[in-house]
Amino acid sequence: MLSKGPAKRVTIFVNEDTRHGTEPLWRAVFDLLVHKRAAGASVTRPAMGFGSHHKVHSPDMEATMEHLPVRIEFIDAPEKVEELLPTLYDLVTDGMIDVQDTTIVKVAQKEKKPQAKVPHSRTAGAARLLRIFLGEADKWHGEPLYDAIVKKLRMEDIAGATVYKAILGYGAKGHTHKGQSFLHLAHDSPVMISVVDSAVKIKQAVEIAEGMLQDGLVVISDVDIIRLAHPSPMMEVADAGNAAR
Amino acid sequence: MPETQRGKLLRIHVSEHDRFDGKPLYEAIVQKCREMKIAGATVFKGLEGYGRTAEIHRSHLIGHDQPILITIVDSDSQVRKLIPILDDMLDTGLMSVSDVEVMRFQRSLPDQHT
Numbered sequence: 001m002l003s004k005g006p007a008k009r010v011t012i013f014v015n016e017d018t019r020h021g022t023e024p025l026w027r028a029v030f031d032l033l034v035h036k037r038a039a040g041a042s043v044t045r046p047a048m049g050f051g052s053h054h055k056v057h058s059p060d061m062e063a064t065m066e067h068l069p070v071r072i073e074f075i076d077a078p079e080k081v082e083e084l085l086p087t088l089y090d091l092v093t094d095g096m097i098d099v100q101d102t103t104i105v106k107v108a109q110k111e112k113k114p115q116a117k118v119p120h121s122r123t124a125g126a127a128r129l130l131r132i133f134l135g136e137a138d139k140w141h142g143e144p145l146y147d148a149i150v151k152k153l154r155m156e157d158i159a160g161a162t163v164y165k166a167i168l169g170y171g172a173k174g175h176t177h178k179g180q181s182f183l184h185l186a187h188d189s190p191v192m193i194s195v196v197d198s199a200v201k202i203k204q205a206v207e208i209a210e211g212m213l214q215d216g217l218v219v220i221s222d223v224d225i226i227r228l229a230h231p232s233p234m235m236e237v238a239d240a241g242n243a244a245r
Numbered sequence: 246m247p248e249t250q251r252g253k254l255l256r257i258h259v260s261e262h263d264r265f266d267g268k269p270l271y272e273a274i275v276q277k278c279r280e281m282k283i284a285g286a287t288v289f290k291g292l293e294g295y296g297r298t299a300e301i302h303r304s305h306l307i308g309h310d311q312p313i314l315i316t317i318v319d320s321d322s323q324v325r326k327l328i329p330i331l332d333d334m335l336d337t338g339l340m341s342v343s344d345v346e347v348m349r350f351q352r353s354l355p356d357q358h359t
Contacts (some may be wrong), residue, residue: 044329131254131285133318164289168275171285190287192316205350215286219254221319 002039004157008081009073009102011067012088013051014095016068026070029091033074041074051096071168075102105155128202129223130195132209133171134216137188146191149212158205159197166190171217196223251357253324257315257331258339261290265334271313274331281330283323284349289314318347 012029020028026043033041048058049069057067076084081099088097133150136219152163169190195205202220209218258287263270271288294312317324324342331340 131316133285144302166287166289169285169287169299170275170278171287192259192287192289210350213350215351218350219252220249220346221254221343223247 002075002077002104004104004107005074006078007102007104009075009100010081010088011098011100012072012092012095013049013098014055014070015051016070017165018094020091020093025092025095026072029072029088032087032091033072033084036073036087036144038074038080038084039076041072043068044068044071044073046071049086063223075104077153125225126199127196127225128199129221130193130197130202130205130209131219131221132193132195132213132216133169133219134191134193135188135214136165136191138214138216140212145212146193150192150208152208152212153195153205154210156199156204158195161193161195164192164194166192188191197223251321252318252345252347253321254343254345255317255319255324255327256341256343257317257335258294258341259313259315259335260310260338261313262310263313263336263338270334270338271315271350274315274334277330277334278317278327281323281327283317283327284319286315286317289316318345 012026014025014029015026016026018025023031030041030043043096046069048056050056052068055067057065057069059065059068081110085097085099107129134149136146138145146163150163153161171190195202197205206218206220257274259270259274261269261271265273275286275288291312291314317327319327328340328342
């Protein structure tokens with residue numbers, strides 16, 4: 001199972017009718033990936049193509065129907081790609097192999113618990129508490145800024161964030177925020193986001209907040225985590241099974 | 246990570262019905278902070294709580310008496326100046342101070358969001 005982070009994307013371009021022994025070359029490449037337990041691979045047939053011979057291959061006309069292109073693509077961890085490349089290099093006698101650096105942002109499996117939801121490994125002990133002060137009306141590309149920050153923190157696997165709405169306050173903007181006044185339609189209550197995680201993760205969270213805050217205040221303090229609730233044991237068993245694959 | 250400064254975070258726990266000079270205590274505290282040019286103050290309302298007087302603070306049908314938390318962040322010297330003044334204003338209540346690292350962001354003009 002792939003995990004979030006840096007990875008490599010390998011694309012192999014071959015002709016449909018290039019053979020490897022008795023089977024098509026694309027099939028041989030695909031079988032190799034299955035056999036070597038690559039994280040996944042897909043074979044696609046582009047509508048048209050041309051290669052080093054500058055001859056267009058397309059299924060439209062009988063004259064151009066031979067040597068149709070086939071594209072095999074897979075994404076895997078850099079170590080796995082390093083392991084597979086020498087074999088692929090030997091195997092592809094006619095075609096092209098291209099490797100690109102890529103970043104896996106999300107790996108989700110429908111029936112299983114998504115990778116991102118694996119129980120947090122943070123345990124009781126020293127940690128840091130981050131408080132971000134901002135305004136409720138602050139916007140980030142049209143959506144509430146506090147919402148956007150929390151979403152981004154979630155994407156980066158920060159342990160947790162809580163948004164508090166205040167009833168009164170003043171700060172960076174110099175004006176008094178007063179929420180929920182009966183006649184005020186434009187609400188700009190002060191809002192605070194609090195985040196607790198390890199020092200490393202809090203540093204990451206600060207960088208996220210720094211990139212998104214217009215004006216506001218970021219405060220960090222040292223805290224001790226006393227207790228961290230874990231998901232139910234059943235879910236942990238399911239995850240263990242997932243990890244064993 | 247941007248540069249951080251050392252600062253203090255002051256938290257004041259009071260009750261919503263506490264009054265000072267005829268207005269809510271938390272409003273008086275925020276006003277005092279403004280007068281003293283404290284960098285900022287934020288007032289939060291708690292859902293439920295209890296404190297030194299051992300009575301449960303909770304929203305009732307008639308009258309509200311919910312817990313109030315005021316959070317103030319500023320430099321050590323500013324917070325030190327503020328504490329004795331607030332101490333005089335508080336009857337019952339709690340103040341706590343902790344060490345924090347502070348980062349300030351101010352990218353828009355102060356009067357842009359009025």
